[in-house]
Amino acid sequence: MAEAAVANRDYPRVYGKVGSLHRERAWALRWAYVSLILASIIFLAPPFYMLVTSIKTNVEMADQSLNPWIVRNPTLEHYWAILSNPIFLTFFKNSIIVTILVVSVTMVISVLAAFALSRMRFWGSQVLATGVFLTYLVPDTLLFIPLYQIVGGLGLLNSIWGLVLVYPTLTVPFCTWIMIGYFASIPKELDEAALIDGATWPQMLTKIFIPVALPGIIAATIFAFTVSWAAFVYPTAFITRPDQMPLTIGIVSQLVRGDTFAWGQIMSGALIAALPPVVVYVFLMDYYIAGLTAGATKG
Amino acid sequence: MAQVSLRKLVKEYEGGVQAVKGIDLDIEDEEFVVLVGPSGCGKSTTLRMIAGLEEITSGEIAIGGDVVNDIPPRDRDIAMVFQNYALYPHMSVYDNISFGLKLRGFTREEIKRRVDNAARILGIGELLERKPKALSGGQRQRVAMGRAIVRDPKVFLFDEPLSNLDAKLRVQMRTEIKQVHQTVRTTTVYVTHDQVEAMTLADRVVVMNHGVIEQVGPPNELYRNPATIFVAGFIGSPAMNMIPARLEQAGGGGLMVQLGEGLSVPVPEERTARYAPHANRDLLFGIRPEHLTEATRIDKQNLAPLTVKLDVIEPMGMETLVHFHIDGTSVCGRVDPAAGAEAGVRMALAAHMEHMHLIDKGSGKVL
Ligand SMILES: Nc1ncnc2c1ncn2[C@@H]1O[C@H](COP(=O)(O)OP(=O)(O)OP(=O)(O)O)[C@@H](O)[C@H]1O
Ligand SMILES: [Mg+2]
Numbered sequence: 001m002a003e004a005a006v007a008n009r010d011y012p013r014v015y016g017k018v019g020s021l022h023r024e025r026a027w028a029l030r031w032a033y034v035s036l037i038l039a040s041i042i043f044l045a046p047p048f049y050m051l052v053t054s055i056k057t058n059v060e061m062a063d064q065s066l067n068p069w070i071v072r073n074p075t076l077e078h079y080w081a082i083l084s085n086p087i088f089l090t091f092f093k094n095s096i097i098v099t100i101l102v103v104s105v106t107m108v109i110s111v112l113a114a115f116a117l118s119r120m121r122f123w124g125s126q127v128l129a130t131g132v133f134l135t136y137l138v139p140d141t142l143l144f145i146p147l148y149q150i151v152g153g154l155g156l157l158n159s160i161w162g163l164v165l166v167y168p169t170l171t172v173p174f175c176t177w178i179m180i181g182y183f184a185s186i187p188k189e190l191d192e193a194a195l196i197d198g199a200t201w202p203q204m205l206t207k208i209f210i211p212v213a214l215p216g217i218i219a220a221t222i223f224a225f226t227v228s229w230a231a232f233v234y235p236t237a238f239i240t241r242p243d244q245m246p247l248t249i250g251i252v253s254q255l256v257r258g259d260t261f262a263w264g265q266i267m268s269g270a271l272i273a274a275l276p277p278v279v280v281y282v283f284l285m286d287y288y289i290a291g292l293t294a295g296a297t298k299g
Numbered sequence: 300m301a302q303v304s305l306r307k308l309v310k311e312y313e314g315g316v317q318a319v320k321g322i323d324l325d326i327e328d329e330e331f332v333v334l335v336g337p338s339g340c341g342k343s344t345t346l347r348m349i350a351g352l353e354e355i356t357s358g359e360i361a362i363g364g365d366v367v368n369d370i371p372p373r374d375r376d377i378a379m380v381f382q383n384y385a386l387y388p389h390m391s392v393y394d395n396i397s398f399g400l401k402l403r404g405f406t407r408e409e410i411k412r413r414v415d416n417a418a419r420i421l422g423i424g425e426l427l428e429r430k431p432k433a434l435s436g437g438q439r440q441r442v443a444m445g446r447a448i449v450r451d452p453k454v455f456l457f458d459e460p461l462s463n464l465d466a467k468l469r470v471q472m473r474t475e476i477k478q479v480h481q482t483v484r485t486t487t488v489y490v491t492h493d494q495v496e497a498m499t500l501a502d503r504v505v506v507m508n509h510g511v512i513e514q515v516g517p518p519n520e521l522y523r524n525p526a527t528i529f530v531a532g533f534i535g536s537p538a539m540n541m542i543p544a545r546l547e548q549a550g551g552g553g554l555m556v557q558l559g560e561g562l563s564v565p566v567p568e569e570r571t572a573r574y575a576p577h578a579n580r581d582l583l584f585g586i587r588p589e590h591l592t593e594a595t596r597i598d599k600q601n602l603a604p605l606t607v608k609l610d611v612i613e614p615m616g617m618e619t620l621v622h623f624h625i626d627g628t629s630v631c632g633r634v635d636p637a638a639g640a641e642a643g644v645r646m647a648l649a650a651h652m653e654h655m656h657l658i659d660k661g662s663g664k665v666l
Contacts, residue, residue, distance in 0.1 A: 187383060187385065189381045189382075189383055189385035190385050190387065192350075192352050192372075192379070192381070193381065193385040193387075193446075194387075194398075195351075195371070195373060196350060196351075196372045196377065196378065196379050196399075197373070197398050197399035197402060197446070197450075198373040198399050198402040198403050199373070199402055200373075203402065207398075212387070212388060214389075
């Protein structure tokens with residue numbers, strides 16, 4: 001046995017294998033880069049086209065003989081038109097109000113629900129946890145008809161408050177599901193230590209669970225933000241008054257007049273609308289990664 | 300500072316598993332009591348009921364004279380150290396230790412005084428700013444103990460606090476726990492499955508098996524006079540030899556233990572009255588390895604000669620373990636390294652009969 005092990009160690013094929021591992025790794029890396037670059041090109045082409053279009057003059061846009069990917073006389077006129085249009089600022093304001101409220105409501109509900117479902121054993125808590133996830137599987141394209149009845153019954157059609165009411169039906173189940181997973185990964189002894197240290201249930205949540213599960217909370221926040229900022233089906237169904245529209249449908253409804261598409265303004269509006277998610281992602285992603293590695297490097 | 304008493308304590312988990320089957324135990328003020336027993340015997344369950352983390356099915360727990368059955372953990376004035384330390388990962392060592400004090404509204408100065416005191420006792424003064432992730436296992440264990448010490452509770456509860464540490468550190472931390480107890484003198488209940496840990500730490504050891512208490516007593520008492528076959532086999536390493544035997548009348552009113560293979564050893568005179576009622580019965584003859592030695596001073600009283608063929612010898616340096624068989628039962632003895640023990644060779648051993656035990660096979664009681 002021992003002899004065989006010694007013999008094996010000097011066996012040249014072992015070295016050969018190490019070499020081929022290196023080579024395999026190099027190949028894998030090369031392929032990874034190639035596919036990442038391809039994916040980036042595919043995903044970045046539409047926003048780039050939007051950018052190019054948004055800084056063209058209307059004349060240049062209409063000229064079929066020119067290469068559509070190149071700008072000759074860049075202009076910011078569409079941006080000025082959009083930003084000086086009060087209705088556009090109203091859309092923006094509506095989107096911000098709706099999103100902030102929805103994210104807040106979602107996080108409060110789903111953190112509390114996940115805490116209860118993952119830690120307080122009560123009759124039916126298992127079934128409830130599964131039920132929460134199942135509701136997430138029902139698509140909004142199916143739900144907007146019955147929800148129209150409900151929102152209408154409450155007199156909230158044509159109001160951003162109707163959106164604040166219905167968006168959480170999309171966000172809460174999934175965020176609760178994420179948070180249940182994060183809370184479940186916190187060892188039970190941690191709550192027990194806190195209980196013995198003298199914490200009440202609310203203190204345990206605010207002083208132990210929320211800080212420890214911060215990466216999960218940020219992931220859930222990003223999800224809720226994305227859903228409510230980009231929601232399209234519900235506002236299309238529930239809102240027809242321009243002063244109550246969020247950006248997503250506002251741009252489409254105000255800048256498309258019959259057959260006339262104000263392409264320059266549509267594109268610049270869409271780009272401005274896409275800016276907040278990018279900012280939020282960049283800011284929270286940094287925070288998210290910092291949260292994951294905190295303590296590992298500190299001290 | 301307080302006594303802890305358990306009265307007819309029962310724990311039945313959902314599904315009808317009885318983890319603790321009605322135990323009674325009185326723990327004195329300032330006492331260090333160790334619950335020891337094999338895996339699944341209900342040690343942790345008992346400790347967790349004292350802590351208030353597990354509901355009591357029936358019975359009563361009193362801490363410092365007050366029944367605490369319906370009092371939540373935070374109001375029982377206890378502190379607990381867990382096997383996996385359970386440090387709060389997002390807090391510095393200082394915040395971990397002071398968390399309980401902050402929740403209880405201590406002043407900043409008082410908290411600092413207590414944390415510094417605990418840090419001094421445990422030697423973790425330089426670690427106070429670190430996060431738990433940046434600590435070694437032993438350091439984490441100290442922080443967990445610090446969290447218990449600063450509270451100055453009535454009772455310390457430990458659940459296998461050393462089993463995640465390597466062997467060397469375990470021995471070192473064992474000493475430290477004992478030193479801490481001698482400094483703060485808080486009543487302590489300590490759970491372990493390691494009998495060496497139990498023997499070395501405890502004022503009194505509680506041996507549990509299958510949800511009942513087998514025996515309670517000071518370590519040496521348990522070692523010398525086990526009450527049951529379970530305790531006899533559990534305490535001590537290598538374990539006590541138990542050889543099927545028959546107790547027989549000998550000439551002159553004496554008793555003999557027949558071991559089979561023609562081997563027999565005489566019962567010491569002072570034990571004849573105690574064992575006489577069991578004469579002519581099949582029993583187990585129990586004797587610890589250190590009471591089966593080389594036969595050099597055979598003239599000494601109560602040494603019975605026993606010549607056997609050795610199967611295996613294990614030199615340990617300080618002594619040599621010899622293994623042999625009597626009538627198919629494997630037996631272990633401990634001889635002097637210079638006694639010339641050799642595998643496959645017959646050797647004259649001596650049984651120190653004043654340390655013998657006779658065990659009733661049916662009831663498991665030591666006679
Ligand atoms: N939550 C639970 N539900 C059902 N049965 C349980 C539960 N916790 C423990 N038990 C059972 O109760 C018995 C005693 O468990 P306990 O944890 O007290 O053992 P222990 O003596 O601490 O063992 P170990 O040395 O392995 O920690 C075991 O048979 C175990 O399977
Ligand atoms: Mg246990």
